[in-house]
Amino acid sequence: MSLAESLFQRIADFLDDYPPFQYLGKEDLLRIARLVKIKFHERDETIFEENTPRRNLFYVIHNGSVRVFNRKGKKHQLRDIRVEGELLGIGHISGLPHYTQSAVAENDTILYSIPWEPFSQLLPAYPDVMRFLRANTSLHPESRSWGGAASEMLPGDPGADTLVGHINETTYLPQIVQKRFLACQTNDTLQEAAFKMLQNELEAIIVVDPDGTPKGMITKTDMTRCVQSGRLPRKALAKEFMSAPVITVGENPRLGDCMRLMLKSACRFLCMTKDGSAFTPATGVISERDLMLYYGNNPMVIIRQIGISDNFEELTHLRYRADMLMLNELRSVDAILWFSEVVHDLNCAFARRVIELAQADLRAEGYFPPDVHLCWMAAGAGGRKELFTRTAMDRGMVYKALSSAAESHAADYATRLAHTLSNGLLKCGWTPNTRQMTEANIQWNRSLSDWEAYFHQWINHTLDDELPSVLPWFDALPIAGNDYLVDSFQSVLVREIASHPAFIRRLASVTITSIPKPEEYEAFSTRENRLGERRFDISHSVLQPLSHLARLFALKEGIVKHTSTIDRLNKLAKTSAAHRALFEDAAEGFKIALFCSAKTGLREQSPGNLIEPATLTGIEQQSIKSTFRSIFELQNLAETLVS
Amino acid sequence: MDHSSLSHQPHKALDPVVLPSRWVVLDTETTGVIATRDQIVSIGAVAVSDAEIQPQDSFECVIRQPYNSSSVVVHGITQDESERRGTSESEALLAFSEYIKDACLVGHHVEFDVTILNHRMKHKTGRVVSNPFLDTMELVIAMEEAKWIDPRPSPNDFGLDALCRHFNVKRSGRHTAPGDAFITALIFIRLLSIAANREPDMVRRLIHPGIPPSEKDRVSKPGSNGQEEKKA
Numbered sequence: 001m002s003l004a005e006s007l008f009q010r011i012a013d014f015l016d017d018y019p020p021f022q023y024l025g026k027e028d029l030l031r032i033a034r035l036v037k038i039k040f041h042e043r044d045e046t047i048f049e050e051n052t053p054r055r056n057l058f059y060v061i062h063n064g065s066v067r068v069f070n071r072k073g074k075k076h077q078l079r080d081i082r083v084e085g086e087l088l089g090i091g092h093i094s095g096l097p098h099y100t101q102s103a104v105a106e107n108d109t110i111l112y113s114i115p116w117e118p119f120s121q122l123l124p125a126y127p128d129v130m131r132f133l134r135a136n137t138s139l140h141p142e143s144r145s146w147g148g149a150a151s152e153m154l155p156g157d158p159g160a161d162t163l164v165g166h167i168n169e170t171t172y173l174p175q176i177v178q179k180r181f182l183a184c185q186t187n188d189t190l191q192e193a194a195f196k197m198l199q200n201e202l203e204a205i206i207v208v209d210p211d212g213t214p215k216g217m218i219t220k221t222d223m224t225r226c227v228q229s230g231r232l233p234r235k236a237l238a239k240e241f242m243s244a245p246v247i248t249v250g251e252n253p254r255l256g257d258c259m260r261l262m263l264k265s266a267c268r269f270l271c272m273t274k275d276g277s278a279f280t281p282a283t284g285v286i287s288e289r290d291l292m293l294y295y296g297n298n299p300m301v302i303i304r305q306i307g308i309s310d311n312f313e314e315l316t317h318l319r320y321r322a323d324m325l326m327l328n329e330l331r332s333v334d335a336i337l338w339f340s341e342v343v344h345d346l347n348c349a350f351a352r353r354v355i356e357l358a359q360a361d362l363r364a365e366g367y368f369p370p371d372v373h374l375c376w377m378a379a380g381a382g383g384r385k386e387l388f389t390r391t392a393m394d395r396g397m398v399y400k401a402l403s404s405a406a407e408s409h410a411a412d413y414a415t416r417l418a419h420t421l422s423n424g425l426l427k428c429g430w431t432p433n434t435r436q437m438t439e440a441n442i443q444w445n446r447s448l449s450d451w452e453a454y455f456h457q458w459i460n461h462t463l464d465d466e467l468p469s470v471l472p473w474f475d476a477l478p479i480a481g482n483d484y485l486v487d488s489f490q491s492v493l494v495r496e497i498a499s500h501p502a503f504i505r506r507l508a509s510v511t512i513t514s515i516p517k518p519e520e521y522e523a524f525s526t527r528e529n530r531l532g533e534r535r536f537d538i539s540h541s542v543l544q545p546l547s548h549l550a551r552l553f554a555l556k557e558g559i560v561k562h563t564s565t566i567d568r569l570n571k572l573a574k575t576s577a578a579h580r581a582l583f584e585d586a587a588e589g590f591k592i593a594l595f596c597s598a599k600t601g602l603r604e605q606s607p608g609n610l611i612e613p614a615t616l617t618g619i620e621q622q623s624i625k626s627t628f629r630s631i632f633e634l635q636n637l638a639e640t641l642v643s
Numbered sequence: 644m645d646h647s648s649l650s651h652q653p654h655k656a657l658d659p660v661v662l663p664s665r666w667v668v669l670d671t672e673t674t675g676v677i678a679t680r681d682q683i684v685s686i687g688a689v690a691v692s693d694a695e696i697q698p699q700d701s702f703e704c705v706i707r708q709p710y711n712s713s714s715v716v717v718h719g720i721t722q723d724e725s726e727r728r729g730t731s732e733s734e735a736l737l738a739f740s741e742y743i744k745d746a747c748l749v750g751h752h753v754e755f756d757v758t759i760l761n762h763r764m765k766h767k768t769g770r771v772v773s774n775p776f777l778d779t780m781e782l783v784i785a786m787e788e789a790k791w792i793d794p795r796p797s798p799n800d801f802g803l804d805a806l807c808r809h810f811n812v813k814r815s816g817r818h819t820a821p822g823d824a825f826i827t828a829l830i831f832i833r834l835l836s837i838a839a840n841r842e843p844d845m846v847r848r849l850i851h852p853g854i855p856p857s858e859k860d861r862v863s864k865p866g867s868n869g870q871e872e873k874k875a
Contacts, residue, residue, distance in 0.1 A: 004687055004688070004689060004698065004701035004702060004703035004821040004824075004825075005703065006687075006703065006819065006821045006822065007689060007698045007701055007703075007821055007825050008698060010822070010825065011698060033698075034698070034699065035699075036698060037695045037696065037697060037698070037699075038695060038696035038698070038828075038829070038832065039694060039695045039696075039832065039836075040694070040829075040832040040833045040835075040836045041836070042836055042837055042840060045840075063811060063812070108810075108833065110829060110832075110833070113695075
């Protein structure tokens with residue numbers, strides 16, 4: 001007769017499935033199991049309340065799920081949703097005397113409570129347990145941050161705020177970068193401006209109106225150009241030589257935004273103003289040099305290096321560096337939009353350089369470009385800016401001869417260029433496209449008029465079973481060359497769809513067919529998946545269905561300029577009052593799924609289709625599950641288009 | 644060992660508003676389903692107080708058996724094993740009586756467990772326990788009728804397995820006395836907590852006073868489909 005030892009063993013067996021308990025030795029695990037008490041909490045019942053004294057115990061969820069949040073007045077700011085096996089109220093490790101967040105049962109929940117003191121006595125013997133607990137609380141006490149950033153940040157490691165070189169879309173520029181600037185009046189002389197720059201050892205000066213609003217900028221390059229031109233009258237005015245207009249940003253800008261503005265405008269200086277427009281006084285200057293000094297290893301640097309790289313070997317190395325950098329930077333779901341833009345910028349820079357190298361190779365072989373405009377484009381996931389790794393991107397080319405003389409040579413040159421380009425991409429580590437949807441396939445390397453004929457054919461005559469294979473082209477996006485060619489056939493697309501309403505009915509039918517059966521979604525929640533024994537195909541079950549549905553509704557509304565699924569869904573949310581919440585939810589869900597896929601893909605250098613649910617945080621798991629509901633609701637909406 | 648608490652005395656009347664402070668959720672594995680004829684093979688129990696399961700306040704014993712009964716295929720305790728791990732019946736029953744003190748006993752179809760315990764105790768020690776008891780199945784039915792919980796999909800399935808499925812309780816350790824007691828306790832804290840938040844008096848009304856064996860000569864343990872709960 002004894003205490004029910006088998007009960008303790010049973011509790012230990014449960015704990016042993018989850019960190020940090022799985023790091024404990026058997027005896028110690030059993031010792032902890034003997035201290036457990038078990039309590040039920042009905043749905044919506046409070047487990048602990050923010051700012052109340054912390055109990056001398058913490059919790060493990062045995063069954064059910066728990067919402068963790070901060071109260072902001074009457075609103076709740078959701079921090080996490082914890083599920084079976086996850087911890088709650090573990091802030092003792094950070095010495096927090098009060099709960100910093102509230103926890104409420106999301107549904108009927110059973111919790112194990114474990115006294116903190118005896119558990120903490122085991123910690124010195126188990127560094128892994130210590131690391132796990134600290135990682136759980138290092139950035140956000142009580143809560144892991146989205147994307148598990150906190151769980152990768154350990155005490156003693158440089159934190160996100162202190163790590164020089166760490167960037168993401170939420171990193172703000174240090175004050176020192178923003179505040180140093182020089183200004184001169186429009187009617188000051190160039191000599192006066194030069195004197196100021198020399199005296200302060202700065203590379204640029206803002207030319208302002210008497211009210212301080214920026215009118216232009218004079219840089220060292222402008223000065224050099226001025227000297228080189230030989231026109232240097234002593235009384236020349238600043239306004240005559242300044243570069244204008246200036247590119248402006250608001251105060252306290254984010255690094256990611258500055259980088260993108262510089263990349264887009266090809267301008268190495270940004271002028272900071274009170275409200276971010278050129279109509280309020282200048283308050284600072286941000287130079288590319290400043291950014292480089294502070295954030296040495298960043299996409300902008302890599303893109304510039306890509307632009308001057310002269311061989312495929314170096315390009316391969318740069319692309320690998322970019323992948324590593326991206327993996328490091330992809331820390332939160334909210335970064336995914338910025339991230340997809342930067343990856344697209346990287347792909348464009350890469351493509352431009354590969355084309356330049358290919359053209360140089362052709363010139364060396366005696367093939368010179370005829371009088372032709374040409375655009376290399378991405379389709380499918382690449383066109384939607386949702387392809388983050390060097391996996392088989394669907395690609396094509398469109399060209400237009402500018403003279404009748406060039407007409408006969410245009411196709412030949414485009415074909416030669418395409419082959420050289422495809423070979424270059426393969427040399428740089430791009431996965432071969434087994435579906436042959438590349439520029440090297442003559443079917444997808446056509447003149448503008450051919451592409452327009454294609455779209456006419458697809459919208460009017462293509463059978464439903466052929467339609468899925470050409471749908472990637474409805475997401476075409478220019479990568480390099482003359483962008484207007486893609487714009488041109490997209491306007492044909494809008495016209496054709498508008499005049500053939502039956503197409504949307506057919507597209508809806510094809511889209512619905514492509515959505516997996518509900519049973520496939522149930523697989524996500526199985527115990528095997530959650531314990532990491534099985535992988536979940538997030539591409540097949542979430543990304544593809546949502547991108548198909550977003551395309552359908554976007555084309556129905558005549559939205560063709562936005563090819564990314566998130567852009568399409570956000571645009572639809574704005575234009576459709578009746579289904580606004582549905583489209584917004586779907587966009588949020590897609591972001592999370594894309595984040596999980598991108599992270600896996602970059603880490604494994606794979607397409608990132610198969611994820612391990614066990615590696616996701618509670619809130620990610622919950623969000624992906626709620627995305628299934630969005631898919632079904634959008635599917636129901638699509639069915640109304642078929643009838 | 645103080646045996647004074649084992650004598651059969653009328654149980655103190657329950658407070659009309661306050662529920663018992665200590666509950667003991669129990670299960671017995673037996674050689675058959677006839678409470679007045681069969682033997683107890685093992686007893687498992689765990690206490691619930693402050694609406695929490697208290698594994699530190701638990702009880703487990705195996706009783707030495709003279710031979711293997713047909714129920715060995717259900718609970719898995721062979722005569723050999725009972726010799727190795729077990730204790731005498733009287734010692735086990737007295738220890739259990741001491742463990743439960745004045746707790747309210749809880750179990751799934753608990754009347755069977757209480758009857759066989761009392762029958763064996765009377766036989767071995769001449770005394771019985773008269774603790775009040777509460778049947779989780781009766782509690783589930785009453786709470787379904789009150790619409791405090793979702794109705795079970797199969798209303799005629801009264802087995803523990805059906806409740807586990809309904810309440811999403813993992814069924815590992817089924818058909819061992821401590822395992823079934825623990826599973827029942829997981830279900831009980833759920834029911835108790837929901838009822839306590841609404842009308843605790845309903846729980847109180849469902850508590851049976853202790854029964855002496857003379858009043859129940861023959862109590863069979865019901866099964867969900869006539870098979871599932873059978874001990875042999």
